[in-house]
Amino acid sequence: MERSMLGITLRDRVSSQIIRQRTKIQDVERVAILKWSWAGHLARTTDERWTKRVLEWRPREEAYRSRGRPPTRWTDDIKRICPNWIQEAQQRDRWNELRKTYVQQWTRLVDR
Template sequence: MTYGSETWSLTMGLIRSLRVTQGTMERAMLGVSLRDQIRNEEICRRTRVSDIAQQVAKLNWQWAEHIARRTDGNWGLKVLEWQPRTGKRRVGRLTTRWIDDIRRVAVSRWTQAAQDRGLWNSLQKTYVQQWTLRTEMMMRMKL
């Protein structure tokens, strides 16, 4: 389910869809129907499967580290920094880019931060917690 998720731009809608799909798969693994009225927390406790939002955020962060450490002149880092200039922008908020999520935690010098593995791993914990807490708050607000 997380194939290629390293390069996804994380949004609340995407995380919500992934969590719904994960819940459906876990219920199918246990043979439990929604009519059985078993809470999601109980389902997660039984299956012991890690949260999909945490896993995707972790993969995203690891891919950023990989891209930042490459020194062979590959186009990966150049594509991340590229700003397309195509006519008019759409009305409303700019679309979230993959790199914007990384910069929120690691600031603008994230490529230098990725060179220090200790610092980068501590920032990874912050990044994953940020997404976990943000999505949990948004889910509670929707209820």
């Protein structure tokens, strides 16, 4: 998103750190922490809110799928750290321990 804001393409070979200096985004880690916290909150909800239903929704198997790589889902990077993340989020202490690992991985992906 920052690259598109500045009109810089990957072919320009400008590093993400320089782009962050230009856009003045101060804390990319904060975004990762907020996403991790929100995921834990959603996993711990007990009632059937639409947010949790959308999170667990899977498309029909017989539906037509387009060619190419499947789109990345919101939970894909969370599942890389913790495949059974909904069960892990029930234990807040364990969930908070995993947050550091997630933030490190997420910021490493953003810096590419």
